[in-house]
Amino acid sequence: MSTRTFGEPIKRNEDRRLLTGQALFIDDVELPGMLHAAFLRSQVAHAKILKIDVSQALRRPGVVAAYVADDLGDYWKPGPLLVPPPPIAGIVFNQRTQVPLAKAKVRHVGEPLVMVIAESRYIAEDALDDINIELVQLPAVVDLEKGLSAGAALVHEDVGSNVSAHVHQTKGNYAAAAVKADCIIKRRFRYEHGISSPIETRGVVAQWDGRANQMTIWDTTQAPVFVRNGLAGMLGLNERQVRVIAPFVGGGFGPKIMMFYPEEVLLPWVSMKLNRPIKWIEDRLEHFFATTHERGQIHDAEMALTRDGRILGIKDVFLHDGGAYDPYGLTVPINSQCTLLGPYVVPNYDSAFTQVFTNQTLVTPYRGAGRQHGVFVMERLLDFAAHELNIDRTEIRRRNLIPADAFPYKNEIIFQDFQPLEYDSGNYEPVLDMALEAIGYKAFREEQAAARRQGRHLGIGIACYVEGTGIGPYEGAKVQVQSNGKVSIATGIGTQGQGHFTVFAQIAADQLGVAVTDVDVVTGDTDQFYWGAGTFASRGAVVAGNAVNEASKVVRKKTLKLASDLFECAEEDLVIEDGKVSIVGIPEKFVSLGDLARQANPMRGAVQPGTEPGLESTQYFGPPRGATANGVHAMIVEMDPRTFDLKILKYVVVHDCGIVINPMILAGQIQGGVAQGIGNAFYEKLAFDDQGQLLNASLADYLLPTALEVPRVELGHTVTRSPLNPMGIKGAGEAGAIPVGPLFAQAIEDALDLKRRGVELLEIPLSPSRLFELTRHAPR
Amino acid sequence: MDTDDHEMTVTVNGVNFQRRVESRTLLSDFLRHDLGLAGTHVGCEHGVCGACTILLDGEPVRSCLMFAVQAESREISTVEGLAGIDGEYHPLQQAMHDHHGLQCGYCTPGILMTMTAFLEENLSPSEEQVREALSGNLCRCTGYQNIVDAVISAAKRMRG
Numbered sequence: 001m002s003t004r005t006f007g008e009p010i011k012r013n014e015d016r017r018l019l020t021g022q023a024l025f026i027d028d029v030e031l032p033g034m035l036h037a038a039f040l041r042s043q044v045a046h047a048k049i050l051k052i053d054v055s056q057a058l059r060r061p062g063v064v065a066a067y068v069a070d071d072l073g074d075y076w077k078p079g080p081l082l083v084p085p086p087p088i089a090g091i092v093f094n095q096r097t098q099v100p101l102a103k104a105k106v107r108h109v110g111e112p113l114v115m116v117i118a119e120s121r122y123i124a125e126d127a128l129d130d131i132n133i134e135l136v137q138l139p140a141v142v143d144l145e146k147g148l149s150a151g152a153a154l155v156h157e158d159v160g161s162n163v164s165a166h167v168h169q170t171k172g173n174y175a176a177a178a179v180k181a182d183c184i185i186k187r188r189f190r191y192e193h194g195i196s197s198p199i200e201t202r203g204v205v206a207q208w209d210g211r212a213n214q215m216t217i218w219d220t221t222q223a224p225v226f227v228r229n230g231l232a233g234m235l236g237l238n239e240r241q242v243r244v245i246a247p248f249v250g251g252g253f254g255p256k257i258m259m260f261y262p263e264e265v266l267l268p269w270v271s272m273k274l275n276r277p278i279k280w281i282e283d284r285l286e287h288f289f290a291t292t293h294e295r296g297q298i299h300d301a302e303m304a305l306t307r308d309g310r311i312l313g314i315k316d317v318f319l320h321d322g323g324a325y326d327p328y329g330l331t332v333p334i335n336s337q338c339t340l341l342g343p344y345v346v347p348n349y350d351s352a353f354t355q356v357f358t359n360q361t362l363v364t365p366y367r368g369a370g371r372q373h374g375v376f377v378m379e380r381l382l383d384f385a386a387h388e389l390n391i392d393r394t395e396i397r398r399r400n401l402i403p404a405d406a407f408p409y410k411n412e413i414i415f416q417d418f419q420p421l422e423y424d425s426g427n428y429e430p431v432l433d434m435a436l437e438a439i440g441y442k443a444f445r446e447e448q449a450a451a452r453r454q455g456r457h458l459g460i461g462i463a464c465y466v467e468g469t470g471i472g473p474y475e476g477a478k479v480q481v482q483s484n485g486k487v488s489i490a491t492g493i494g495t496q497g498q499g500h501f502t503v504f505a506q507i508a509a510d511q512l513g514v515a516v517t518d519v520d521v522v523t524g525d526t527d528q529f530y531w532g533a534g535t536f537a538s539r540g541a542v543v544a545g546n547a548v549n550e551a552s553k554v555v556r557k558k559t560l561k562l563a564s565d566l567f568e569c570a571e572e573d574l575v576i577e578d579g580k581v582s583i584v585g586i587p588e589k590f591v592s593l594g595d596l597a598r599q600a601n602p603m604r605g606a607v608q609p610g611t612e613p614g615l616e617s618t619q620y621f622g623p624p625r626g627a628t629a630n631g632v633h634a635m636i637v638e639m640d641p642r643t644f645d646l647k648i649l650k651y652v653v654v655h656d657c658g659i660v661i662n663p664m665i666l667a668g669q670i671q672g673g674v675a676q677g678i679g680n681a682f683y684e685k686l687a688f689d690d691q692g693q694l695l696n697a698s699l700a701d702y703l704l705p706t707a708l709e710v711p712r713v714e715l716g717h718t719v720t721r722s723p724l725n726p727m728g729i730k731g732a733g734e735a736g737a738i739p740v741g742p743l744f745a746q747a748i749e750d751a752l753d754l755k756r757r758g759v760e761l762l763e764i765p766l767s768p769s770r771l772f773e774l775t776r777h778a779p780r
Numbered sequence: 781m782d783t784d785d786h787e788m789t790v791t792v793n794g795v796n797f798q799r800r801v802e803s804r805t806l807l808s809d810f811l812r813h814d815l816g817l818a819g820t821h822v823g824c825e826h827g828v829c830g831a832c833t834i835l836l837d838g839e840p841v842r843s844c845l846m847f848a849v850q851a852e853s854r855e856i857s858t859v860e861g862l863a864g865i866d867g868e869y870h871p872l873q874q875a876m877h878d879h880h881g882l883q884c885g886y887c888t889p890g891i892l893m894t895m896t897a898f899l900e901e902n903l904s905p906s907e908e909q910v911r912e913a914l915s916g917n918l919c920r921c922t923g924y925q926n927i928v929d930a931v932i933s934a935a936k937r938m939r940g
Contacts, residue, residue: 011877012877012880014885015882016877017878017885018885018888019859019863019869019873019876019885019888019892020819020859020860020863020873021817021819021820021858021889022860025821025886027822028812030813030816030818122802122804122805166782169850197920198886199821199823199831199884199886199887199919200821200823200884200886239810248884248885248886249884250821250823250885250886251920251921261892282827284825284829285825485879497882497883497884497885497921498883499883527883554806590927622809664880667880668880668921671923672922672923675920675924676920685840698826699826700826700828701789704920705923706914706915706916706917706918707912707914707915707917707924707927708911708912709912710923710924713925714925736923
């Protein structure tokens with residue numbers, strides 16, 4: 001293969017197994033003697049536990065065991081702090097992590113109280129009905145502001161308030177800048193992000209093998225190495241005794257990270273106790289309560305500007321719903337705080353947030369991970385400023401873009417990777433230009449007026465964003481030439497559909513002169529690769545991809561060295577292609593990679609001191625900080641002014657994520673992200689009552705967008721290399737989902753002429769019914 | 781509690797099976813766990829997501845909304861039966877591969893079954909018709925566009 005595959009739309013290696021029903025997902029793991037777990041979960045958000053009686057359940061034929069918190073003995077303890085708070089001066093962080101089974105108190109609907117183990121899942125669920133439970137319900141903390149008011153019920157009494165964390169970060173001096181402003185725009189915004197809702201729910205299978213002293217755990221996790229290390233510690237085993245396998249995982253989007261969910265912690269423990277394999281698969285109802293959410297923030301934000309629309313500074317104070325426990329630290333609100341700044345020059349920034357404990361499911365990152373909230377605030381403030389100052393919406397953005405010669409651009413405040421926020425590279429204006437061109441911005445006003453004359457209501461939206469991607473600490477990869485001449489790659493990250501089996505193969509294929517289809521990739525099996533962090537923050541391709549590249553380069557070097565010894569020629573005279581090494585200009589003089597791999601593992605004879613066997617290398621890559629991708633989304637909608645039915649007529653994404661490995665896979669990531677963004681903006685709302693009950697916990701009521709709601713997305717790309725890694729790439733996994741909220745708000749306001757009618761859209765999600773409420777008293 | 785078991789016979793992908801099943805066993809569980817045909821996936825167990833779609837006597841149905849015993853003497857097709865004996869793809873499988881119509885692949889078996897049945901009825905569908913037919917299957921990864929393109933392309937290829 002002399003053709004370079006890097007940068008080409010190579011079809012995916014993983015497809016065959018998925019298309020023929022042969023890919024192993026968690027619920028496909030079947031083991032002899034396997035038992036099944038089911039969980040009795042709290043049906044109320046906040047309550048004292050008086051009594052739990054499982055005796056009736058234990059009498060049911062087929063029930064093997066039932067456990068409450070006290071049965072766990074020393075194994076019962078709060079879970080680990082997964083992400084510590086960043087090093088920010090004056091930070092307040094009250095660590096309260098989730099427990100395996102609720103003891104004394106329940107803190108959210110769905111928190112597990114009892115684990116039942118039975119011969120089948122059907123019997124285990126039957127037995128849940130046999131459990132007698134007495135709770136005394138307490139007032140629930142649901143509303144963020146009420147939760148902070150005096151006399152509010154406390155999620156954790158010992159904290160003394162419902163403050164999970166408080167962070168204040170500044171850049172420059174906002175107060176001094178605001179004094180000089182010609183105009184100050186001040187609004188209150190509410191942004192709610194929903195649930196990731198992958199089509200495959202979570203699951204765990206744990207198998208303790210008493211004879212081998214070995215624990216194997218199949219887990220729908222994005223971070224198997226962390227799960228292995230954590231569980232080994234909890235179970236009192238050496239890490240080598242624990243193997244965690246993340247098989248094919250049916251979508252993750254964040255919440256399948258290493259949460260040490262109660263089920264993840266409990267199943268291995270029970271498996272050891274009973275010396276039987278145990279399976280638990282989350283059902284869809286459980287998923288709504290037992291898998292982490294990403295919910296809401298309330299922002300009181302103001303922007304100070306000059307008369308000509310230049311941003312002097314931004315002040316923002318916001319509340320962030322953290323849920324009942326805070327094991328994931330501050331990643332989500334820190335992302336909101338940092339991403340708010342976007343692609344714009346903001347000389348002065350003063351941002352403070354309070355993360356609030358509530359009696360609801362935990363909040364952890366979901367695709368975008370708080371970035372949406374920040375982008376919404378910034379983009380809306382710019383829209384209102386543009387209106388106030390009578391400047392075109394796109395022009396006010398253009399005037400504030402960070403100029404191309406200002407990189408690396410320092411935003412100073414601390415980002416989720418604990419580094420001062422610094423944009424590595426970018427060239428923003430061409431991205432905006434391409435998007436305006438593609439959406440037909442210039443011609444639109446005429447189009448809109450013509451449509452209005454026919455009684456049709458069209459509106460246009462434009463939103464910009466940057467995305468911090470590809471953060472450290474590191475990933476690694478082992479690349480190996482097999483004696484059959486094929487190449488094998490193992491890496492420690494998990495995979496949930498991102499195309500890792502193909503993009504990593506492309507990287508190695510180019511270095512080692514083999515076909516992409518001859519590169520076999522293993523991800524997410526801790527016995528195949530020992531170290532790693534995981535798949536999150538749009539980092540798989542950037543961090544693990546670069547590790548694959550480094551390892552492949554070393555293997556290439558070893559291959560050439562061995563062949564040069566064999567042919568007694570210089571390495572420069574050799575060429576690697578089509579699975580063999582040959583002498584330049586003498587193609588008949590060659591040795592296959594497989595033969596070389598065999599020779600690299602000799603059976604007899606002495607080797608030179610320091611010789612490593614095999615054509616193999618393990619390398620690690622860690623970037624100094626995250627690479628910053630950017631983009632612009634543009635959309636034209638048609639609204640029915642009576643029903644508020646919305647139709648997307650055109651959707652454009654122009655995006656810069658540096659050097660592209662596989663444009664087909666990249667496009668898929670963007671399209672899928674946009675679909676989730678559309679869901680967030682207009683269809684998906686977690687509807688809670690004031691007692692913390694989720695009122696729409698089914699897919700019939702919580703509306704994921706279907707093929708009828710998601711339009712065709714036109715994509716454009718620009719390329720600005722990242723200087724932070726040798727391949728020059730940036731992450732792209734979350735980009736599609738991030739700026740969709742402000743895009744909807746802007747386009748709907750435009751279509752329904754809401755500015756003139758005195759209505760501003762200050763919240764997400766919107767929906768037909770919400771638009772009806774917001775506009776019913778507005779003049780026509 | 782005594783279970784209410786039944787002997788049943790069913791044909792799946794042309795193979796005849798006789799099994800004893802509890803009356804409340806869902807067809808999806810029966811296929812996956814009793815017959816080991818785990819290619820049929822379960823996403824919601826309330827008939828919304830479409831991942832568990834199979835063909836029952838040629839008609840797409842949601843196997844999570846049926847009991848196994850209701851399939852007595854019926855013919856079922858699942859994703860495992862789509863490709864040829866020597867592994868060659870059904871035109872829709874090929875088109876899904878060519879158009880990058882899948883990412884995590886979890887919803888894919890249900891989509892393949894729904895849309896192969898659709899193509900049996902309509903080999904010249906418009907994009908709107910494809911989207912309408914696809915709208916009962918949820919996919920959280922792809923944004924659907926590539927699936928739509930794959931179905932249209934498969935139709936073209938099947939028309940010959």
